[in-house]
Amino acid sequence: MRQLTHGPRHHFFGRAGVTPWNASGTRLACLESAFQGRAPQPGERASVGVVDPNTGGFTAVATTVAWSFTAGAMIEWCHQSPNDELLFNDMVDGSPVGVRLNVHTGARQVYMRPFAAAGGEGARTASVSLGRIARFMPGEGAAGAQDSFSDEDAPEGEGLFTIGLSTGMKRMLVSLASLAIEARAGHAELRRREFWIDHVSFNTTGTRLLFTVFAGGGAARTDAALWTVGIDGSDLREIVAFGRGATRGAWIGADLVVGVFRGVDGSHAPQLIADSPGAVAVACSGGIAGPVRATPSPDGALLAVESENSRRRLKSLHIIERATVATAPLVEARFIDESAFVGTTRCDLSPRWNRAGDALCIDAIDAEGTRQLHIVNVPRGKAAL
Helix, strand or coil: CEECCCCCCEEECCCCCCCCECCCCCCEEEEEECCCCCCCCCCCCEEEEEECCCCCCEEEEEEECCCECCCECCCEECCCCCCCEEEEEEEECCEEEEEEEECCCCCEEEECCCCCEECCCCCEEEECCHHHHHHHCCCCCCCCCCCCCCCCCCCCCCEEEEEECCCCCEEEEEEHHHHHHHHHHHCHHHCCCEEEEEEEEECCCCCEEEEEEEEECCCCCCEEEEEEEECCCCCCEEEECCCCCCCCEEEECCCEEEEEEECCCCCEEEEEEECCCCCCCEECCCCCCCEEEEEECCCCCEEEEEEEECCCCEEEEEEEECCCCCEEEEEEEECCCHHHHCCCCCCCCCCEECCCCCEEEEEEECCCCCEEEEEEECCCCCCCC
16 A cells, blocks of 8 residues: 555545546546535535645645535536646535536536536436435534425425536436335335435446435434436336445446445345346355445456454555456455544545556555545455455
């Protein structure tokens, strides 16, 4: 593991599964903050910038108030201009917005909803409510973002949207109200829960969206399920049901999903499931204890699996080869500071692949106690694993 950025300021990407590298591999995107160990307050800014992959030097190109340590600012290179333009979230007059920024010229376009993920073909983004996420999951939304439907458990006016990057037009694909009706029909225990959406991603062909539907709020225990839907709002599917411990998933290609949840045998492990009605999950665990997320390589052949050991205050990263389930350890990170291990300011490793699939970028605490980007080379082939 090679430390890329250095203090005294903190550098991190936050989200997992989205590459911080531009198309040419000459820059990585990330955030820079002056503090850690506490959540940002409303109006507190972090710098959005790019990092030289050889020197680790950081160059700021913008600032944002819509950020957190666990999710960053939803930064992503724009698929239409993957060497020149960044997508990220900010706020205008207290309302979360999406920003498209040319890192060379400073030209920017502002969209009236925040970004949650960019489409495979780059023509659209997905959008969910940052204010609702912030209300139910402090530390994962954006400080100061308001939930316009805070008095409704499953509002008709909020849900999963797409935004056309060229036109700025938004389209609701599915409302929280319709999701709640579907969910409650099969899960009576959800009738008094409040609903929100997070962890959205497009499949590789840009034809379907994967997202997590959460149900909780108040004193209720939060539960979650994985759903998919076509980009025209059709063919809504619950592919991992409530009650199985799912939190997020990731696409492998156009029609296969990997997630960490309980299988039919009761074990909590990485599972593969086809994006089709009635699909059966297949375990792909590699014997890893305490997994929390699985992130597939660009070609889908490898899984980067992050796990936690609370007793030892340890976060680990392993590689699983899907074809053989051969497993190799990559990183072990021990945490002295409890606030960096759990809670709203935790430092998840949040693995994300480079475009070649032979290296990962992770967030980790360095020897000086600062949060920094690190690069991990990944072995390929059976001999390496």
